[in-house]
Amino acid sequence: MGQSTKKSGPFQFFQFGLIGVGNAAVDIGTLNLLLLLFHTEDGQLLLLYxxxxxxxxxxxxxxxxxxxxxxRTSKGSKYQRIAFIIQGLISLLISNGVFIGLNTLMEYIGVPNWIRYNIAKGFAMFLSFLASFFMVKYAVFKDFGKNNDS
Structure with a gap:
């Protein structure tokens, strides 16, 4: 077994985390751009954003x-694409639930909107990141063995 045969554990989580930083920049940057261009307090629009x-x-x-x-385990197969979409939808539900729930809670206690949007988004990103990592590692890009190339 060569070094390229297996890459897992902390290093893989570290790589996923580094990519997650880029994803976070896209995620929170887009949210803040939408809020800057089309500010809203409406829950449905916040959910859309x-x-x-x-x-x-x-x-x-x-x-x-x-x-x-x-x-190493990404084959671009139909299974992997569909599994990635499913995990993305599950992670989106987590993200939206945490974002809207925490935003509503902080609104109730009087936290200013820009601060609460970003705090809620931060928590939503972190929890959906964790869920996504485990789903991607153990379901989407799962190593089914050398003999399974589909």
């Missing part, structure tokens, strides 16, 4: 993780 920003980040995530972090 969060969804748009998250979807851009998840597309960025797929590109980089398939080509870097999970390159």
């Amino acid at each position: 969060n969804t748009i920003s998250y979807c851009l980040a998840i597309a960025n995530s797929y590109f980089w993780n398939a080509n870097v972090t999970f390159k």
Whole structure:
């Protein structure tokens, strides 16, 4: 078994995390740009903005993780693409739930909107990042063995 045969554990999590920093920049940058251009207090629009920003980040995530972090097990198969979309949708639900829930809680206690949007987004990104890592590692780009090339 050569060094390229297996890459896992802390190093893989570190790579995923570095890519996650780029994804976070796309995610929070897009959200803040939308809020700057089309400011709103409406919960449905906030949900839409969060969804748009998250979807851009998840597309960025797929590109980089398939080509870097999970390159050895990424085959671009139909299964992997569908599994990635499913994990993305689950992570989006986590992100939206945390974002809207925490934003609502902080609004109730009087935290100014720009601060609460970004705090809620930060928590949403962190929790969806953790969920995404484990789903991507153990379901999407799972190493099914050398003999399974589909």
